[in-house]
Amino acid sequence: MTEEFKLNEVVPVKEKYGKEELKLITLELASYYGRRFGGNAEKRLKEDVQKTASSGGGKKLFARLKWNEGLTTLYNSILVEQRKSRSLILDLTQAVIVDRYSLNEPFAYATIVKEQSGQLRYMVTEAPLSTEEKRRLEEIRELMIDELDVDVKRLGSDKTIEEYLRKLVGSIVKNYKIKIGEESLKKIIYYLIRDFVYFDKIDPLMRDPRIEDISCNGSTLPLYVWHREYESIPTNVVFETPEELDKFIVKLTYMTGRAISIAQPVVDASLPDQSRIQLTYEKEVTRKGSSFTIRKFRERPLTITELMIFNTISPEMAAWFWYIIEKQASMLVVGGTACGKTTTVNMLSMFIKPTAKIVSIEDTAELQLPHENWLPSVVRTGFGVSGKIAEITLFDLLKNAMRQRPEYIIVGEVRGGEAYTLVQAIATGHGGLATLHADSVEASIHRLESEPMNIPRPLITTIDVIAVQIRVRLGEKSVRRISSVCEIVGLDPATKDILTNDIFKWDPKADSYTYYGRSYVLEKIMRRHGISYEEAARELNNRRLVLEWMMRENIRDYKDVVEVIRSYYLNPTELLNKIKAGT
Ligand SMILES: Nc1ncnc2c1ncn2[C@@H]1O[C@H](COP(=O)(O)OP(=O)(O)OP(=O)(O)O)[C@@H](O)[C@H]1O
Numbered sequence: 214m215t216e217e218f219k220l221n222e223v224v225p226v227k228e229k230y231g232k233e234e235l236k237l238i239t240l241e242l243a244s245y246y247g248r249r250f251g252g253n254a255e256k257r258l259k260e261d262v263q264k265t266a267s268s269g270g271g272k273k274l275f276a277r278l279k280w281n282e283g284l285t286t287l288y289n290s291i292l293v294e295q296r297k298s299r300s301l302i303l304d305l306t307q308a309v310i311v312d313r314y315s316l317n318e319p320f321a322y323a324t325i326v327k328e329q330s331g332q333l334r335y336m337v338t339e340a341p342l343s344t345e346e347k348r349r350l351e352e353i354r355e356l357m358i359d360e361l362d363v364d365v366k367r368l369g370s371d372k373t374i375e376e377y378l379r380k381l382v383g384s385i386v387k388n389y390k391i392k393i394g395e396e397s398l399k400k401i402i403y404y405l406i407r408d409f410v411y412f413d414k415i416d417p418l419m420r421d422p423r424i425e426d427i428s429c430n431g432s433t434l435p436l437y438v439w440h441r442e443y444e445s446i447p448t449n450v451v452f453e454t455p456e457e458l459d460k461f462i463v464k465l466t467y468m469t470g471r472a473i474s475i476a477q478p479v480v481d482a483s484l485p486d487q488s489r490i491q492l493t494y495e496k497e498v499t500r501k502g503s504s505f506t507i508r509k510f511r512e513r514p515l516t517i518t519e520l521m522i523f524n525t526i527s528p529e530m531a532a533w534f535w536y537i538i539e540k541q542a543s544m545l546v547v548g549g550t551a552c553g554k555t556t557t558v559n560m561l562s563m564f565i566k567p568t569a570k571i572v573s574i575e576d577t578a579e580l581q582l583p584h585e586n587w588l589p590s591v592v593r594t595g596f597g598v599s600g601k602i603a604e605i606t607l608f609d610l611l612k613n614a615m616r617q618r619p620e621y622i623i624v625g626e627v628r629g630g631e632a633y634t635l636v637q638a639i640a641t642g643h644g645g646l647a648t649l650h651a652d653s654v655e656a657s658i659h660r661l662e663s664e665p666m667n668i669p670r671p672l673i674t675t676i677d678v679i680a681v682q683i684r685v686r687l688g689e690k691s692v693r694r695i696s697s698v699c700e701i702v703g704l705d706p707a708t709k710d711i712l713t714n715d716i717f718k719w720d721p722k723a724d725s726y727t728y729y730g731r732s733y734v735l736e737k738i739m740r741r742h743g744i745s746y747e748e749a750a751r752e753l754n755n756r757r758l759v760l761e762w763m764m765r766e767n768i769r770d771y772k773d774v775v776e777v778i779r780s781y782y783l784n785p786t787e788l789l790n791k792i793k794a795g796t
């Protein structure tokens with residue numbers, strides 16, 4: 214696009230403009246049309262304004278729309294097109310397609326392209342609509358809103374709502390005698406359902422199982438995704454105006470059952486599919502305006518086999534964890550944001566004896582355990598003006614959990630007063646597992662000791678193990694590693710310092726794990742249960758054999774892994790014989 218033919222953004226794009234702004238827009242549009250169409254400019258401009266205005270619907274609806282609205286839409290749509298072509302299409306003529314797969318056959322696809330600059334980009338391509346089809350879509354959308362006489366969310370599952378809307382659109386087309394081809398109607402229904410029932414323009418991204426998170430840092434900026442293969446890449450999905458983004462944020466929040474507003478501008482919640490979502494509203498807390506991050510839910514959690522295949526953990530370490538978890542050891546998995554703490558805790562919990570009573574406590578439901586005797590609980594934030602109505606906190610849940618006499622208590626993430634209660638629970642003989650945001654053992658201890666957790670040192674020593682997890686670059690790839698496993702041995706009687714013992718460490722050069730040979734936790738378990746050293750060594754070795762066998766046989770699916778662990782608990786000899794026989 215040459216500068217000559219560029220429409221200048223004299224007023225920042227938004228949905229409605231004031232009188233003065235409209236004057237400026239009119240002048241700018243007139244001059245832009247003048248440059249493009251010379252003598253015909255005035256006529257063309259008039260036509261385009263009318264055309265744009267009438268795209269809101271048929272004749273009946275056009276009467277309602279005003280000239281100014283047409284002007285606004287025209288101005289906005291030219292700018293949006295310009296932005297798109299500047300940031301994407303120009304580059305794309307030189308782009309190479311790296312990968313392409315379907316997201317919602319036959320309407321939405323993902324295409325990964327490498328732009329000339331070397332930048333990878335995730336392109337969502339959806340069934341294109343002609344101008345005529347776009348007009349029909351808007352017309353049917355309006356009629357649909359008019360005709361909707363039920364709160365669709367009450368109809369039940371998404372599939373039921375989808376069916377209901379399909380029928381409704383069918384009857385609208387018939388009753389209003391809308392002339393439309395079968396193929397066009399299919400596309401239009403795709404968009405209506407995408408917007409009404411699902412996730413609007415991010416729906417294709419939500420359907421891609423290879424995407425881990427989706428983040429939007431503000432309007433006019435491309436959404437970023439974390440892709441399992443291509444890692445953090447920008448997409449071609451953009452919220453064009455602050456208004457469009459705000460509207461979308463309100464809609465997303467509605468889907469979580471919460472409310473977002475200027476008074477309550479930050480929301481951390483779960484979507485109906487259990488994806489975790491964080492939202493900020495307008496410019497209250499984030500400078501670039503509303504924003505959101507979605508951590509997509511994995512239907513099947515990562516298993517120990519997968520974590521070993523990725524080399525997040527070694528079979529030797531896994532065997533050690535398995536054994537001490539069976540014996541109710543307590544531990545913290547610590548690390549930075551999104552390094553995989555919750556995933557590791559979930560994976561470790563699968564080692565808990567199948568019959569054990571487990572209570573879990575989370576801010577948002579993330580854990581998935583196979584145990585029948587598992588009681589999951591999730592906090593409820595207060596509602597009402599003061600936010601004080603019936604709020605149920607981690608602390609409340611934990612106090613309640615203690616009464617259930619669980620063998621294991623799992624806390625999704627400790628950050629406040631509930632940490633004290635958890636450690637007390639551990640001190641009185643419960644097993645405990647939790648994640649904590651901290652990047653080293655020292656930092657974790659420091660956090661536990663200071664506000665708002667305030668745990669006294671002697672209590673901290675009742676935690677058996679701190680595992681530090683990291684996300685690092687290794688060559689071309691970003692990987693997740695349990696970089697060190699450290700035992701808390703006790704207090705130095707003289708200095709009152711916390712004594713720790715490194716037991717496993719990751720060596721970044723060789724990308725392998727070193728075992729330091731002496732485990733105090735294991736020794737404590739042996740003492741407590743009267744187990745001999747040989748017996749313990751044999752157990753560790755047997756479990757390592759089972760784990761390595763699972764890796765060799767590629768037994769990685771959640772259900773299968775759970776089954777293997779269960780059968781080991783039931784009859785270890787039988788399983789080991791089977792493995793030795795190579796079947
Ligand atoms: N070892 C791993 N290898 C590859 N991907 C992983 C691994 N662990 C977790 N993931 C993926 O990384 C993402 C973040 O994982 P997870 O929620 O466990 O991290 P977290 O540290 O608990 O994050 P937060 O700080 O937000 O609580 C998820 O999409 C998950 O599937």
Ligand SMILES: [Mg+2]
Nearest residue numbers: 554555626648
């Ligand atoms: Mg987490």
